[in-house]
Amino acid sequence: MGFFTDTSVCIGCKACEVACKEWNAVPEDGLELTGMSYDNTQGLSADTWRHVAFIEQRKPSGGGQESGVAHENAGHEDVDVFEAARRLSGSPTPAVPDDPDGPDGPDGPDGPGRIAPLSPDGRTELRWLMSSDVCKHCTHAACLDVCPTGALFRTEFGTVVVQEDVCNGCGYCVPACPYGVIDQREGDGRVWKCTLCYDRLGVGMEPACAKACPTDSIQFGPLDELRERAGARVARLHAAGVTDARLYGESPDDGVGGDGAFFLLLDDPEVYGLPPDPVVTTRDLPAMWKHAALAAASLAALGAAAFARRPR
Template sequence: MAERMGFFTDTSICIGCKACEVACKEWNDVPDDGFVFRATSYDNTGGLGADTWRHVAFIEQPGGDGGQGIEGWLMSSDVCKHCTRAACLDVCPTGALFRTEFGTVVVQADVCNGCGYCVPACPYGVIDRRERDGRAFKCTMCHDRQLGGLEPACAKACPTDSIQFGPLEELRARAEERVELLRGEGRPRARLYGADPGDGVGGDGAFFLLLDEPEVYGLPPDPVVTTRDLPAMWRWAAGAALSMVAVVAVSFSGRGWSR
């Protein structure tokens, strides 16, 4: 197993250029989004999906700018979180989803049967299926580029280094220092999201520095692995099945004895 690699996205220096979106589409041959005008934001893609593996959110808010009381923008390049405890892996019946040697989670499109179990399993709502054939798609963290010793296309294209790629532990240490710096500069709401290995998904392989509450960015405040109760449920089901077999056996044996 190679060293676990990841993304650290520093939203404080994202300029909303969407170079990451374009680079992702070009390298991975991701189709267009349909060019639907939503009339709700300057954001032209709307959210992550089967045809948007990187999504730059434009959040316009009065009193923005990290809580400084100045109207402004919050911007963030969102992506699959490549969870340490990935529920999508737990529910995939074909093995289309797998954990790579870099610790990332990838969908093999040629193995996906389009069942869609992974879609509701994702606590972040990242995975989506294409209407054309029903197969699931999401960010691969450019697994093919990593195999060649290259950084993912989105990180390579980012002009401000808002998207940083590297060994996950190194990124976490760097991110902690960045948070302390921003707080010292008067950004008290600066925080890390998805960097804690003790959270509900065991930490994310793609984590973020945010300037406001996670909900402002459309992120769940306390994500948990959605399959956490599966072992207990299987044990309960197995126990119930054994009890049913026992009842049936006793019933038949009783009938045989009465005769």
């Protein structure tokens, strides 16, 4: 079981953040301005198990950076993904300006058939990418490999959960996570993260965040079904002209064997703060232990040989 998060329909309402905190009794945080648009929590942490990112992009028509606007993500294709999604759902499209000679009129440079701008003054260069991030519940989870107490375990649903009453706060799992998800709580020392509402799953309920999402941006279910649904969604977006749409973390052939929580993104993973090629950080441990054992055996053999040759 797992999550499919479709960022193309996320409206940034933060209902998932609130539902997660309320159900799991996660302490409050993010009650201050960060200077990062409406992103008051900045990232996943021990006190933020669901994080809604707001990524602002200014993209003038034709590509390139608009004069006077500095943004590291400028210059991507100018496509109104929300209007494209509305067309796919059959909702009415806002009318274009009445001026036939205007840029959006039938005699204008953009001609008929152009996606109508959503803002009243005709601006379409500003795009917000919104995405609700969460623990990925990796198929091959490095955090499980390094936990010395068994506090981290794989559930019957395929998810990864921390038992707070077993965690000793060693912190080994923190650097082991390829996504930087796991965090130690200040004043506590133990690690905390998304459990995919393990207690709710046990009684046949869906996770609180998915239940609260008003647009079905967060979808919960069997991973095979979610991957099939996600592939169809990407195909529809591509047909609507949203060529940047791509899936992230859905493939069992990626560096972590596929994520239990994967995403439909509208830009490169780095734009969302996600690693482009995550790998299991403990993948080289067997080889390292093998080399260490060989080195130890060699040293022991040399020591024994030196002792045997010692004059009597």
